[in-house]
Amino acid sequence: MTALITKAQFDDFKLITANIAPGKFASYLREAQEFDLQPLLGVELYIDLLDSAVNSPQYGDYEDLMLGSTYTRPNSDRKFKHEGVVAVLSYYIYSRYLMDAGVNSTPFGVVQKTNDFSQPTSDKTIARKISQAQSGGKAYWEGVQRYIIDNKTLTFLNLYRCAKTNTTGQGVNITAVGGNSNNRTKYRS
Numbered sequence: 001m002t003a004l005i006t007k008a009q010f011d012d013f014k015l016i017t018a019n020i021a022p023g024k025f026a027s028y029l030r031e032a033q034e035f036d037l038q039p040l041l042g043v044e045l046y047i048d049l050l051d052s053a054v055n056s057p058q059y060g061d062y063e064d065l066m067l068g069s070t071y072t073r074p075n076s077d078r079k080f081k082h083e084g085v086v087a088v089l090s091y092y093i094y095s096r097y098l099m100d101a102g103v104n105s106t107p108f109g110v111v112q113k114t115n116d117f118s119q120p121t122s123d124k125t126i127a128r129k130i131s132q133a134q135s136g137g138k139a140y141w142e143g144v145q146r147y148i149i150d151n152k153t154l155t156f157l158n159l160y161r162c163a164k165t166n167t168t169g170q171g172v173n174i175t176a177v178g179g180n181s182n183n184r185t186k187y188r189s
Helices: 007-011 020-042 043-053 060-065 085-100 123-150 155-159 181-186
Strands: 069-074 079-082 105-106 109-112
Touching: 007 085, 020 043, 020 085, 020 105, 020 123, 043 155, 060 085, 060 123, 060 155, 069 123, 079 123, 079 155, 085 123, 109 155
Parallel strands: none
Antiparallel strands: 069 079, 105 109
């Protein structure tokens, strides 16, 4: 798997324990890229971005998209700013870390480590932190998406294929099954 960001870039946005195993961080990164970021960018743009990440310089044409920028919208005097895909990905990685933090797989099953000097955080608090991280990722994504839409005249951003309203990054949204026969025939090939 091609990692779009490094642990150091992640650390600029969110902090997690320095003792995290590199394999665990790589797992959270892989899941965030595939399950959160790819649906936001669309497959074509995502694949082109992965290809660009292995080239030198690392992001090539995608540097502003990845690292953020201040830009002027075409046919406008107004300036806009976005933090980039690195910020979006960092928050989604962090939410995945929170879902798994404190839980370890052992030969005896999945366990939660405790000791005399600490106590486990409540499920409600963890759920709130996960929701906050996902909201942060979504907020950063809205700025990135605005940048993509405003700059679609750039050849490489024409690969973006997601609808303007697809900003969840949290799976598939099914609005209806069956029901109105007009909708069913509309999506048949």
